[in-house]
Structure formats: structure tokens, C-alpha cells
Amino acid sequence: MCLGIPGQITEITDINQKLAIVSVGGVKRQVNIACIVNEQHPAESCVGDWVLVHVGFAMNRINEKEAAETLKLLEELAEAMG
Amino acid sequence: MKYVDEFREPQKAEALLHEIEKLCQILGKPIKLMEVCGGHTHSIFKYGIEEILPDTIELIHGPGCPVCVMPKGRLDDAIAISQNPNVIFTTFGDAMRVPGSTTTLLQARAQGADIRMVYSPLDSLQIARENPDKEIVFFALGFETTAPSTAFTILQAASAKIHNFSMFSNHVLVIPALKALLDNRDLQLDGFIGPGHVSMVIGTDPYQFISQQYHKPIVISGFEPLDIFQSIWMLLQQLVENRCEVENQYNRIVETQGNIVAIEAINEVFTVRENFDWRGLGEIPNSGLKIRTKYAQFDAELKFTIPNLKVADHKACKCGEILKGVLKPWECKVFGTACTPETPIGTCMVSSEGACAAYYKYGRLSKVAKKNIPEISQITISQEPLPACGNSR
Ligand code: SF4
Numbered sequence: 174m175c176l177g178i179p180g181q182i183t184e185i186t187d188i189n190q191k192l193a194i195v196s197v198g199g200v201k202r203q204v205n206i207a208c209i210v211n212e213q214h215p216a217e218s219c220v221g222d223w224v225l226v227h228v229g230f231a232m233n234r235i236n237e238k239e240a241a242e243t244l245k246l247l248e249e250l251a252e253a254m255g
Numbered sequence: 256m257k258y259v260d261e262f263r264e265p266q267k268a269e270a271l272l273h274e275i276e277k278l279c280q281i282l283g284k285p286i287k288l289m290e291v292c293g294g295h296t297h298s299i300f301k302y303g304i305e306e307i308l309p310d311t312i313e314l315i316h317g318p319g320c321p322v323c324v325m326p327k328g329r330l331d332d333a334i335a336i337s338q339n340p341n342v343i344f345t346t347f348g349d350a351m352r353v354p355g356s357t358t359t360l361l362q363a364r365a366q367g368a369d370i371r372m373v374y375s376p377l378d379s380l381q382i383a384r385e386n387p388d389k390e391i392v393f394f395a396l397g398f399e400t401t402a403p404s405t406a407f408t409i410l411q412a413a414s415a416k417i418h419n420f421s422m423f424s425n426h427v428l429v430i431p432a433l434k435a436l437l438d439n440r441d442l443q444l445d446g447f448i449g450p451g452h453v454s455m456v457i458g459t460d461p462y463q464f465i466s467q468q469y470h471k472p473i474v475i476s477g478f479e480p481l482d483i484f485q486s487i488w489m490l491l492q493q494l495v496e497n498r499c500e501v502e503n504q505y506n507r508i509v510e511t512q513g514n515i516v517a518i519e520a521i522n523e524v525f526t527v528r529e530n531f532d533w534r535g536l537g538e539i540p541n542s543g544l545k546i547r548t549k550y551a552q553f554d555a556e557l558k559f560t561i562p563n564l565k566v567a568d569h570k571a572c573k574c575g576e577i578l579k580g581v582l583k584p585w586e587c588k589v590f591g592t593a594c595t596p597e598t599p600i601g602t603c604m605v606s607s608e609g610a611c612a613a614y615y616k617y618g619r620l621s622k623v624a625k626k627n628i629p630e631i632s633q634i635t636i637s638q639e640p641l642p643a644c645g646n647s648r
Contacts, residue, residue, distance in 0.1 A: 174321050174349055174608065175294045175400040175452040176478070179258035190411075198256040205377060207407045208517045223258065225455065225508055228347070228397075229375025230404045232517070233455045233508055235258055240507035244261055247481060251270040 177227040179235055182206070188216045195226055206231045258507070262479030271484040272307065278491035279309045287313045287443060288490060289580055291433065292450035293320030293608025294478050300617040302480045312487065315580030316610035318432055319450055321397045321425075322349045323578065323602040323609045324533040327566040329425055330355030333394050336423060336559045337368040343386060345379040346394035348372045352605050356566045360394075376408035376422075383412070383420035392555045396425040400452040402544060403517035406524040409546070409553050423555040424546055427531060429453045430461050431542035437469045441581045446490045448483065449475035451505040456521075458513025459501050466499040477505040524550055532565060534602055535575030572601035577610050584611040591615060 180197035191207045193216070209224060209231050210216050224231035290296055296316045299305055305314050318324055334355055337344035344360070351361045351372065364370040373379050376393050383391035395405040405422060412420045429450055436442055449462060454475045465473050472493035476486035486504045493500060503509055524547060531543025546554040568574065571589045576582035584590050584603065594600040596612050603609035607616070 174347070174397050174606075175292055175319070175450065176297075177400075177452055179256070181257075198259075205375075205404075205407065207520070208403055208514055211516055225452075227452065228401060228404045229377050230407070232400070232403070232452070233510075233514055236507045236510075240258060243485070243504075243507060247264075247267040247271065247485065250274065251267045254270045254273055 175227070177225040177232060179223055180204075180226050180231075182219050182222045182224060182231070185216050185220060191216055193219060193231070195224065195231065197226060202226070202229075204229055204231050208232050209234055259479060262477065262481040264481065267481055268484055271481065271488055275312075275484065275488050275491060276309050278488070278495050279311050281495050282311070282491065285311045285313065286445040286491075286494065287315055287580070288446050288448060288487065289315040289317045289436075289444050290448040290476075290483075291317040291319040291429065292448075292453065293323065293606065294452065295448055295450070295476065295483065296320070296610060296613055297608045298478050298480065298483060300613040302483075303617070304480060304483055308487070315444065316577070316613070317447075317580065318436065318533070318536060318578040319398070319429065319453075320603075320606050320608040321401075321427055322353055322606040323574065324427060324432075324536065325350070325353055325396065325425060325602060326532045326534045327354070327356045327568065328532065328562070328564050330359070331357075331566065332556075332561040332563060333423055334358060334360060334363045334368075335561050336392055336555055337363055337370050339390070339559060341388075342369065342390045342392055342559075343382060344368065344370045344392050344394065345373045345382060346370065347374075347396070349606055350394055350396060352599065353602050354599055354605070376405045377411070380408050380412055380417065380420055383417050384415075387419060389419060390558070391420050392559075393420070393422045394425070395422040396427075398427060398429050398450070398453050399456045399521070400450075402426045402521045402525065403456060403514070406517075406520040409524045409550055410520065412553055413550060418552065421553045421555040421558050422546065424525070424544055426525065426544035427533070428527070428542050428544065430457075431539050432533065432536065433462075433465065435536060435539045435542075436579060437465070437471075439579060442579055444471060444580070445494060446471055446499075447473040448486050448490070449473045449501075451475060451477050451482070451509060454503075454505070454509045454513070456514050456517045459503050459509065459511050462501045466501055470499045472499045472502070474502045474504050475509050477508065523547075534568060535572075535578045537575075569600050574601035574603045574609075574611075577603055584614040587611070
């Protein structure tokens with residue numbers, strides 16, 4: 174029930190209703206972005222953001238820097254093993 | 256797919272497994288880790304994670320499947336609401352086959368009730384807009400992960416003044432359930448794999464009591480195989496170093512403070528119930544969410560008459576013990592015989608996130624064989640994938 178899928182916001186379709194189009198593995202879906210907008214991140218600034226989609230809502234932004242760091246650590250671990 | 260495929264790479268998994276094995280040797284004793292979230296249970300079985308971990312690590316599949324913990328009485332209430340002639344009852348697909356005391360939503364639909372599966376609570380609100388002469392009810396269930404979406408839907412219904420829409424709230428909270436589990440003496444655990452998407456909403460601080468009062472480590476984890484391996488590795492490091500802390504493996508999604516906008520929406524719309532009955536676990540104080548009086552017009556419990564009865568679980572069903580990690584699914588007498596995903600007796604067999612359904616579908620033969628479980632040989636293990644749930648629908 175708690176599953177979520179990563180997707181990238183490609184377009185804001187309705188600023189008042191906070192609706193956007195997200196591409197999830199190439200498939201476009203409409204999602205609500207109310208959970209990820211605030212004063213620092215108005216709806217207009219969300220295009221290009223990676224988000225986690227759950228039941229029709231973008232629940233959180235994906236922190237791309239943290240993702241890269243996690244992967245780098247795992248990469249190093251794999252290299253060390255040969 | 257970005258942020259999915261790179262967390263499934265076999266080479267990295269192998270490296271992690273190697274580290275895990277080293278730490279298990281240093282520890283030199285068997286340990287039990289509980290994955291709290293049903294999403295983790297699902298991934299663990301889907302990728303055969305339990306099977307390739309060292310034998311000294313036992314995974315206990317916890318209560319984090321909101322469908323599995325839904326008591327029969329609440330299902331009966333949902334079915335009763337759906338039987339009002341003017342009602343369109345809407346629900347996530349996960350709830351359709353959950354047995355109430357006599358029937359399921361699926362059966363109620365076959366008998367004529369207008370029950371529709373939706374992907375999002377917003378779809379349900381849309382149905383309300385399109386059917387002004389009907390009453391549309393949404394079966395709101397799920398943990399803190401899903402509660403923001405239903406809260407925002409109610410806020411939208413309120414601002415758009417949609418009066419033919421309401422929700423039957425069965426949201427449950429993870430932290431009180433964890434407290435109840437930790438207070439249970441039957442349970443011997445060495446650490447927790449923490450729920451990633453619940454934590455994306457509530458943050459990591461609410462788990463501090465686990466390390467501070469109960470002295471157990473917890474690592475908040477993502478759902479891909481590498482996430483789970485890395486979390487187990489981090490837990491083992493804590494155990495080896497004699498630490499018990501709240502750590503966050505899933506920091507690409509989970510922030511310490513959680514999602515403040517989402518928390519505010521939950522608090523605006525919902526208030527905590529004094530008690531909520533969990534299937535298998537019984538009543539847990541402060542563990543459910545109900546709609547605040549301010550939004551009473553959207554509360555299906557007030558709009559409709561519901562039986563509101565407590566119904567005891569099926570005598571044979573061991574879901575409670577399984578959710579607590581006291582028993583394994585195959586230790587239930589009816590597992591795979593009277594109780595199968597087609598004819599579930601308990602909810603652990605209904606949802607693909609339930610331990611019984613997971614063992615049934617992906618039955619880990621070798622692990623089970625090692626434990627000399629005769630019954631498993633009588634069970635046919637289906638190879639076809641589980642029906643997707645939640646957002647993967
Ligand atoms: S096998 Fe069925 S009856 Fe037994 S514990 Fe699991 S869900 Fe309950």
C-alpha cells in the first residue's frame with residue numbers, strides 16, 4: 174500500500190488546482206503536487222523535478238545529490254571487492 | 256527507469272552481501288530483524304532477499320500492511336455503507352478481497368452494490384463531481400504515507416463545496432503500533448528495518464523512542480533490493496559496534512523533519528482516535544485517524560448508519576501471531592489448505608504485502624526445507640507475479 178514510483182515532472186497543467194504531468198518510465202500521468210509546493214518552491218518551479226508518486230500525488234522530491242552519494246558509496250564497495 | 260534500476264544492480268548487491276556476511280561472522284550469533292512495512296515484505300519476497308542472506312539473519316514480517324490489519328468489523332461497516340441504494344462506494348483495489356465477517360467488497364459488488372476501484376482519492380472526488388445526485392464514499396485506508404492524499408482530497412472537496420462526497424476513514428499510525436509491538440514480551444527482536452514512505456511524511460525523529468527507550472537500532476530503508484541490503488548492513492554495523500540509533504538509508508526521499516506540508520494537511524483534517532482495533536493485534540491506543548468535527552460533513556461514519564461492531568478473528572487464523580513475528584505462516588494449520596489467496600481466511604493472505612500471501616506465492620523452498628516443514632510440499636507455488644498494489648497499479 175505504501176509503494177511509490179519515481180517520476181519526473183514535465184509540465185504544470187493547473188497552478189490553482191496544483192496539477193502537473195509526471196513522466197513515470199515514459200508514461201505520462203496527471204498528479205497533484207500540493208505536497209511538494211511551498212513558498213520556496215512554487216508550482217512554477219517544479220518542472221524537471223524528480224518526485225515520488227503515490228496514489229496520484231507527488232509526495233516528496235527526490236534528493237538527487239543524496240541518491241548519487243548512496244550510489245557512489247555502493248560503487249566503491251563493489252570496486253573494493255573487485 | 257531512473258532511481259529504480261540503479262538500485263537493483265547485482266554487482267553492488269553482491270558487494271553488500273559480502274559485507275553483511277563479514278559482519279554476521281563477527282557477531283557470531285543469530286539475529287532477528289523486523290521489516291515493519293508491507294512494501295518491504297513484498298520486495299523481500301519478490302527478489303528472494305531472505306533466501307540469499309546468511310542463515311543467521313532471520314527476517315520477521317511486521318504489521319506494516321494497512322490491509323492486513325483492517326479488522327473484520329470495519330470491513331462490515333464499509334460493506335454496509337456500500338449497500339445504501341444511493342451510494343457509489345470507491346476504494347483502492349487492495350481492499351476488495353479483504354474478508355469481512357460474511358462477505359467481501361468484491362462479493363458485495365457482484366450482488367449489485369455500486370463499488371468502484373480507484374487509483375487515487377482524487378478520482379473518487381471526480382466521480383462525485385460527475386454524479387451530483389449520488390453519494391460518493393471513499394474507503395480511506397493506509398498509513399501516514401497515504402493520509403496526506405486523503406487529507407488534501409477532503410480540503411479540495413471543502414473548497415469546491417462538493418457535498419455529495421465523504422470518506423470512511425480507517426487510517427492507521429505506525430508509531431503506536433511499533434510501541435505496542437515493543438511492549439509485547441513474546442517478541443524478541445534485534446532491530447528494525449524502518450518504513451521508508453511513512454517516514455517520508457513523518458520524518459525520522461518519531462522513531463527516537465525505539466533507540467532511547469527500547470535500545471534497538473532502526474534503519475529507515477528504501478524499497479529496492481540494494482536499499483534493503485544496505486539497511487541490513489547498517490543495522491549489523493550498529494549491532495557489531497553496540498550502538499542503537501535511528502539511521503536513514505533512504506535519504507534520497509526521507510528528510511529528518513519529514514514533509515511539513517503533508518503533516519499540516521493531516522493535522523488540519525484528521526484527529527487521533529482514542530483507540531483503534533487492529534486485526535490480530537487488538538486495540539491500540541491513539542493508533543487511528545478520524546475526521547475532525549470541522550470536516551464532519553465529509554465523514555461517512557456520521558453520514559451513514561454503520562453497524563460498528565467488533566468481530567472476533569477466525570479461530571484458526573494466526574495473523575496476529577504472524578504480524579507480531581511470533582509464528583511463521585506455515586505454522587498456521589490452514590495455510591495453503593483452507594486459506595489461499597483465492598479463498599483467504601485472514602488478511603495476511605489477501606494482500607501481496609501480507610506474509611502469508613508472500614510465502615504462498617513466492618514460497619522460499621530452500622529456506623523452508625532447511626526448517627523441515629513438511630506441509631510446504633503440498634502447496635503449489637505459482638510463478639505468476641503478484642497483482643501490483645498501491646501505486647504500482
Ligand atoms: S494462513 Fe490464512 S488463516 Fe493462517 S494466519 Fe495466514 S491468513 Fe490467517
